[in-house]
Amino acid sequence: MKLVGGTVYALKIPFAEAFRHSSQDRAWSDAVVLRVVSDSGVEGFGEGLPRSYVTGESVEIMVRRIVEDLWPGVVGRELPAAGPHFDSIDEFIPNPAGGGVIAHNASRAAVELAVADCVYGGAGRSLGLAFPPVRPTVRYSGVITAGSVEQTRKIATQMRLIGLSAVKVKVGLGDDVGRLEAVREVLGPQASLRLDANGAWPPGDALARVAALERFGIDCVEQPIPRGAVVELQRFRAACSIPVMVDESLITMADAEVLIEARAADFFNVRISKCGGMAPSLRIATRALEAGIGVQVGCQVGETAILSSAGRHLAAALPSLAYAEGSFGTLLLAEDVSIDPVRFGHGGAGSLLKGPGLGIRVRTPVLEKYAVRQVELRCC
Amino acid sequence: MINRDYLESQFARNTDELVSCPEFRALEDGSASPDQYDAFIANVIRAHLRSPQIVAFLFALAPPETAESLEENMLEELGRGDEAGTPHPSLLKDLAAAAGLLLGPIEQMAVIDLRRLATEPLLYGTLKENGLAALTQVCAFEWMLSRTSSRVAMALTRHRGLALENLEWFTLHSEVDIQHAEEGLNNLLSYIRYYEFSDDDAQSIVEMALRENLFIKRYFGELSLASVRARGVR
Numbered sequence: 001m002k003l004v005g006g007t008v009y010a011l012k013i014p015f016a017e018a019f020r021h022s023s024q025d026r027a028w029s030d031a032v033v034l035r036v037v038s039d040s041g042v043e044g045f046g047e048g049l050p051r052s053y054v055t056g057e058s059v060e061i062m063v064r065r066i067v068e069d070l071w072p073g074v075v076g077r078e079l080p081a082a083g084p085h086f087d088s089i090d091e092f093i094p095n096p097a098g099g100g101v102i103a104h105n106a107s108r109a110a111v112e113l114a115v116a117d118c119v120y121g122g123a124g125r126s127l128g129l130a131f132p133p134v135r136p137t138v139r140y141s142g143v144i145t146a147g148s149v150e151q152t153r154k155i156a157t158q159m160r161l162i163g164l165s166a167v168k169v170k171v172g173l174g175d176d177v178g179r180l181e182a183v184r185e186v187l188g189p190q191a192s193l194r195l196d197a198n199g200a201w202p203p204g205d206a207l208a209r210v211a212a213l214e215r216f217g218i219d220c221v222e223q224p225i226p227r228g229a230v231v232e233l234q235r236f237r238a239a240c241s242i243p244v245m246v247d248e249s250l251i252t253m254a255d256a257e258v259l260i261e262a263r264a265a266d267f268f269n270v271r272i273s274k275c276g277g278m279a280p281s282l283r284i285a286t287r288a289l290e291a292g293i294g295v296q297v298g299c300q301v302g303e304t305a306i307l308s309s310a311g312r313h314l315a316a317a318l319p320s321l322a323y324a325e326g327s328f329g330t331l332l333l334a335e336d337v338s339i340d341p342v343r344f345g346h347g348g349a350g351s352l353l354k355g356p357g358l359g360i361r362v363r364t365p366v367l368e369k370y371a372v373r374q375v376e377l378r379c380c
Numbered sequence: 381m382i383n384r385d386y387l388e389s390q391f392a393r394n395t396d397e398l399v400s401c402p403e404f405r406a407l408e409d410g411s412a413s414p415d416q417y418d419a420f421i422a423n424v425i426r427a428h429l430r431s432p433q434i435v436a437f438l439f440a441l442a443p444p445e446t447a448e449s450l451e452e453n454m455l456e457e458l459g460r461g462d463e464a465g466t467p468h469p470s471l472l473k474d475l476a477a478a479a480g481l482l483l484g485p486i487e488q489m490a491v492i493d494l495r496r497l498a499t500e501p502l503l504y505g506t507l508k509e510n511g512l513a514a515l516t517q518v519c520a521f522e523w524m525l526s527r528t529s530s531r532v533a534m535a536l537t538r539h540r541g542l543a544l545e546n547l548e549w550f551t552l553h554s555e556v557d558i559q560h561a562e563e564g565l566n567n568l569l570s571y572i573r574y575y576e577f578s579d580d581d582a583q584s585i586v587e588m589a590l591r592e593n594l595f596i597k598r599y600f601g602e603l604s605l606a607s608v609r610a611r612g613v614r
Contacts, residue, residue: 014606016592028606157584162503330500334592334602339492345501369603 001079001122006036006114006377008066009367010059013304014334018145029302029333032062033367034110036118036377038079044118045362047307048106048273049300054248055274056101063375065107069096071377074115082123086130089116090279103251105276112277113310113358121357128359131278133316133352138297140324140348141166141194149178156186163347166192166323168222171213172200180216192219194323199226199248207239214241220267223247233264245269245296252276256284260291267294267322272310274300281314289320299326305338309358312342312350324350337366382572382582384565390590391523398595399528401608408531410539417540420599421479422486425472427521427598428549429490432457432469434518441511443574446567453560471549478546508575509585515571516589519564522553524595526561529554 013029034046050057057065073094080088093112096104120127142164144155152169159167169183183193195218201209206224222245225232230249237244243266246259250268252275259265268288275281285295297315299307308327315324327350329336329343336342338360344350353359368374398404406412407420435454442450459467476483504510533550536542544551572582596605 014602014609027610154584154587157580158588161505161509161581161584163505331503334597334606339496341496341500343501346503346505349501351501 001038001040001042001119002077003036003075003079003115003118004039004379006034006071007367008063008373008375008377009033009035009371010063010373011304011367011370012372013302013370015302015332016330016334017332026301029304030059031302031304031307032059032066032106032110033304033306033337033362034066034114035362035364035367036074036114038118038122040122042118042122043362044114044116044121044357045306045360046110046112046114046117047304047310048108048110049302049307050106051274051300055103055105055251057104057106059373061099061101062104062107062110063373065096065099065104066111067375067377069104070094070107070111074111075377076379079115079119082120082125082129084129084132086116086279086282089119089130090277093277093279095276103276105251105280106273108280109273109275109277109307112279113272113306116278117357119357124356126354126359127278127310127313127357128316128352128354131282131313131317133313134319135316135321136352138312138315138321138324138327138344138350138352139166140164140327140344140350141168141192142348143167143196143325144169144179144183146170146173147179149175149182152179153182153186156183160187165190165347166194168194168196168323168325170198171195171209172197176209177212180213180218184216189217193217194220194222194245195224195242196222196247197224199223201225203228203232203236206236210240210242218242220245222267222269223249230258230262230264233259234262237264237266243267243294247271247274247298250275250284253280253284253287256287260287260293265293267296269296269298270314271298271300272314273303273307274298278310278314282317285314285318289318294322295320296323296325297321298324299328302332303328304333305329305336305342305360306358306362308342309338309353309360312353313358316352324348335366335370337362339363382569382577382579382586384569386583387519387565387568387586388523390586391520394520394590394593394595395524395527397593397608398524398599399531401596401600401604403596403600403604407539408535410535412539414540417536418479418481419601421475421536421540422481423599423601425476425481425483425486426489426493429469429472429487430494431518432467433494434514438511438515438518441507441515441571442567443570445574446570449563449567453563466548468549468552471552475542475546475549478542479540503588504585508577509581512571512575512577512582512585513589515568516586517594519561519568520590520594522557522564523561525550525553526557529557 142159245267247269459465
């Protein structure tokens with residue numbers, strides 16, 4: 001089986017409600033979806049979300065990288081077989097470099113997922129064959145976007161009604177003390193609370209900012225300071241009473257090794273789009289667990305059902321999972337792209353996806369509806 | 381505080397957004413294209429074709445004091461409210477025929493919508509919360525329709541050339557149906573009392589149920605709703 005064609009969709013899917021954190025305000029998803037087609041007519045879908053402040057990629061860069069580098073590297077070649085080992089898929093996908101970005105990981109993730117969906121889907125096998133689940137359900141956390149104390153209280157009440165027992169609060173903007181007070185009051189003493197500053201705090205100030213919030217019973221603080229010299233994170237972690245999770249500081253395997261060596265983190269936030277696909281994400285997560293570092297399978301804000309399903313497979317397969325995020329579906333998007341909903345339900349529960357490939361059926365008309373740009377890919 | 385004024389203010393805000401959105405104004409002033417009129421009609425049919433099933437679900441959850449009202453509502457939807465009654469879905473099918481629209485694809489979309497509703501994991505822990513969310517949306521539509529249906533019927537008569545007898549679904553839900561919408565508000569408040577929701581919880585579920593303008597979303601589509609929001613209406 002070979003790939004013979006495809007389409008790149010640069011999407012603009014409106015959010016049901018705007019999402020805000022210290023790095024960005026978002027009112028829509030700017031996911032880039034790749035549809036590939038094999039010579040036997042099997043489709044596969046992949047997705048990446050470019051973030052200039054994370055990997056350095058933009059939609060424009062991502063589309064160009066897929067069209068000019070990644071697609072020529074996979075089209076017309078004999079596809080690997082669907083087997084219990086994902087290595088052959090990983091080796092099949094090129095690793096583009098250069099171009100003035102930290103890594104072309106969102107682009108690579110889109111291509112890797114599309115190829116995997118096509119290969120496993122074409123064989124009638126679930127991606128669970130390569131990522132055998134070790135838990136029957138993935139439990140997702142909620143995320144409270146930056147906003148006023150009143151808005152925070154409202155969202156926390158919604159989270160309580162949805163039965164979410166673990167919640168991450170975006171901090172670094174506004175009255176964080178008032179917001180955390182409201183969240184703890186609404187969710188009660190048993191709820192697990194995490195902070196995410198998205199690198200908003202200057203290194204010299206971050207410890208004081210965390211100390212001010214410590215009394216609310218915080219389980220972990222994510223990316224307190226910007227991506228930069230690891231020594232800053234190392235110092236922060238050594239002095240901080242709350243476990244530290246890295247996100248923007250963790251993009252490549254090289255980042256992971258440096259962070260492990262420096263003992264600069266207690267948790268890694270592994271996100272498939274950010275880390276370049278399922279194979280690199282699994283490698284980073286496995287290495288972290290070996291080093292005694294906890295793993296969160298995270299998400300990019302605005303992921304569609306494609307990345308959500310990939311995240312579900314990865315999160316279900318890891319031998320140890322500290323937290324999972326994502327699968328917000330129509331809680332965030334005005335419309336999702338799959339026929340069957342992937343969104344989590346009450347208590348944050350997401351069931352295993354057992355259908356062929358990623359386990360979802362993508363509605364191409366929905367991709368066309370929200371595409372602000374479409375590029376057709378052909379066989380040379 | 382969840383009370384009648386609060387609920388009406390929520391419904392009124394969404395209704396105001398609907399009637400002031402460019403797509404609705406274009407329907408009324410005749411500047412919409414024939415395709416836009418047809419898309420609107422198809423969307424209305426799609427949105428309401430499975431109403432009897434939704435109302436039947438709500439009837440199953442109805443508190444004793446509102447069961448009769450919801451039963452009546454369900455029977456009306458099924459065309460059994462009185463001897464001359466026609467099932468509401470039949471009225472919508474007649475509308476499709478009169479407008480020259482193919483019913484098959486619209487019915488198929490309505491079936492997919494209902495299937496999706498049934499397969500989406502439940503957000504709340506018990507049926508009482510999920511029922512409140514559904515009842516809120518049904519009442520909101522009734523409230524809006526009772527205030528806009530005759531305007532829509534008039535627009536479709538004037539600018540789309542449909543005869544009034546083909547617009548019976550709209551006239552049934554028009555201003556004469558305000559009484560019905562009032563009952564809906566009472567039913568909603570009774571439901572909240574009967575199932576002993578706290579104010580915070582009820583308000584949170586109502587707000588979640590109405591967080592997007594469902595009228596614009598269902599009648600004109602997600603992209604129209606996004607444009608309205610981008611212009612700062614909400």
